[in-house]
Amino acid sequence: MESIFQINPEVNIPIYQQMVDSVSAAIRSGKLSDGQKLPTVQEVSQSLNIARGTVKRAYDELEHEGLIQKVQGRGTFVSYRQVDTTSRKDQAMAAIDAVLQQLEDMGFTSTEIGIFLDLRLRQRSEQEPMVKVAVVDCNAEGLAQISSHLRRLNHVDLYSYLLEDLQQYPYLMEEDVDLVVTAAHHADVLENILPLGKKLVRVALRLSQGCLAQIIRLKQGRKVGILSGSIRFGQALYNACQTYAPDVILLPPQSMGQPAEVEKYLQQLQVVLVPEEYERYCEAETARVLSRFEQTGRLISCDYELDEGSFLYLEIKTRRIMEKK
Numbered sequence: 001m002e003s004i005f006q007i008n009p010e011v012n013i014p015i016y017q018q019m020v021d022s023v024s025a026a027i028r029s030g031k032l033s034d035g036q037k038l039p040t041v042q043e044v045s046q047s048l049n050i051a052r053g054t055v056k057r058a059y060d061e062l063e064h065e066g067l068i069q070k071v072q073g074r075g076t077f078v079s080y081r082q083v084d085t086t087s088r089k090d091q092a093m094a095a096i097d098a099v100l101q102q103l104e105d106m107g108f109t110s111t112e113i114g115i116f117l118d119l120r121l122r123q124r125s126e127q128e129p130m131v132k133v134a135v136v137d138c139n140a141e142g143l144a145q146i147s148s149h150l151r152r153l154n155h156v157d158l159y160s161y162l163l164e165d166l167q168q169y170p171y172l173m174e175e176d177v178d179l180v181v182t183a184a185h186h187a188d189v190l191e192n193i194l195p196l197g198k199k200l201v202r203v204a205l206r207l208s209q210g211c212l213a214q215i216i217r218l219k220q221g222r223k224v225g226i227l228s229g230s231i232r233f234g235q236a237l238y239n240a241c242q243t244y245a246p247d248v249i250l251l252p253p254q255s256m257g258q259p260a261e262v263e264k265y266l267q268q269l270q271v272v273l274v275p276e277e278y279e280r281y282c283e284a285e286t287a288r289v290l291s292r293f294e295q296t297g298r299l300i301s302c303d304y305e306l307d308e309g310s311f312l313y314l315e316i317k318t319r320r321i322m323e324k325k
Contacts, residue, residue, distance in 0.1 A: 004032065005048060014308050015050060019058035020065075027067050027080050038068060038076045057312070064316060129325035130157045131318045134173055136182040136190060138163045139230035141275040142205070142304055146181065149306040153318050163189065170194055178321050181314065201314060204307035207240055211302040218245040218271060225269040226253035227262065227290070229281025237273045237302055256282035259289050266293045276303035 006022035007015060026032045041059060045052045059076060062068045069079035103113050133156050137143040143160050150158055159174055163186055166172060170193050173180075177199065182190055184202040191200065218224060224241060228234035234253030241250050254265050256278070266272065272293065278301070279287045290299060 004038075005044065007048060007050070016054045016058040016061070016308075016312075019055065020061050023058070023062055024065070024067055027078055032078050034078055034080055036078045038078065040075065057309070061312070061316075129322065130155050131179065131321045131325075132157050132159065132174065132177045133318070134159045134161060134177045134180045136161045136163055136166065136180060136186060138186060139232040140281065141229055141233040142183070144280070145276065145304045146183075146203070146205070146306065149311065150181065150314065152311075153315060155322055156318055166190070166193055179314075179317060201317065203310035203314070205304045206307065207236070208303050208305040211300065212240065212244060214300045215240055215273075216244045218248050220247035222248045222271055223251070223269050224248045224271045224273070225251040225265060226273045227256050227265070227278070227282075228253055228275055229256055229278075231255065233275060241273070256286050259283060259285040262286050263289045266290075266297070269293075269297060271298045271300060273300045273302050276301045 004023060004026050005019050007018050009015070011018075023032070023038075032038075038059075039047070041052055041055045044050065044055045059068065059070070063070060067078070067080050068076055070076050100113060103116070108116070131153075133150060133153075135143060135147050135150065135158060137146060140162070143162065147158050147160055150156060159177065161173060163182075167189070173194065179201050180190070180194075180196050180199050181201045181203055183205050187200060187202045190196065218241075224245070226234050226237045226241070228237065231253070234255070238250070238253050241248065248271075251265075251268065254262070256262060256274075262282075266289065272290070274290065275281060278290065278299075282290075293299070
């Protein structure tokens with residue numbers, strides 16, 4: 001079993017994805033043959049000391065990719081037959097040779113031909129259908145950070161909306177969006193505003209591990225403040241500090257408003273929590289004030305991260321919409 005599931009906890013790749021990659025490689029290389037029975041989720045979990053949910057997620061993804069098949073009452077089996085692509089490859093190469101020869105006969109150089117082919121491929125790629133995804137959150141920082149995560153998805157057009165704006169003007173949202181992504185605690189509010197049905201996707205958000213680690217390591221008695229673009233994001237950071245750094249001297253959060261007010265606020269502090277890429281939420285002069293503060297104090301950049309399960313679900317969901325389109 002160890003030879004099938006290649007797991008390395010030291011690398012920065014989710015365990016379930018490592019399992020998917022190693023089993024996929026074993027199947028495609030012929031190491032695991034079509035019809036071969038795989039160990040059960042419980043057997044893998046116990047053997048490798050991995051959570052059952054992680055193993056199940058890997059098996060679900062392999063099944064979605066068409067590499068394995070779960071048979072009720074019998075188990076999980078490899079379901080993959082390699083296709084002899086030699087003839088198709090030969091046909092493709094012959095077709096390319098014919099096009100190249102025709103272009104050379106027209107007097108074009110190899111460099112020019114390469115430019116033409118690259119241009120045409122990019123144009124065809126741009127013509128592929130896109131999945132329209134609306135992102136909704138209650139604060140600008142969360143909106144930007146969720147959108148940043150979703151840009152990792154292929155063929156996705158993102159549209160951002162503040163929840164407060166949609167509460168006042170529901171018609172702001174594009175009618176033809178394919179998915180609407182929001183934090184789980186905003187979903188009920190959003191459903192009362194718009195009839196979204198299956199388009200609505202609830203995701204789990206949390207402060208990033210890097211941000212929490214820095215908060216936890218704050219020393220007792222440190223004077224800590226919070227600057228944010230929105231009240232809600234500032235309050236979330238304030239709550240996190242109360243939970244994970246109860247021994248610091250914590251000042252109430254303040255908005256990144258007037259530079260003079262920010263500078264006065266900073267004079268009391270040794271550490272300040274700010275949103276990631278804070279420059280986008282404040283005036284240029286306020287950004288300079290914070291930069292000067294870093295010469296004697298410390299800024300902790302804070303951001304949300306998307307739960308791995310939520311991202312995987314969105315990846316599968318957008319892929320299926322793409323296939324239908």
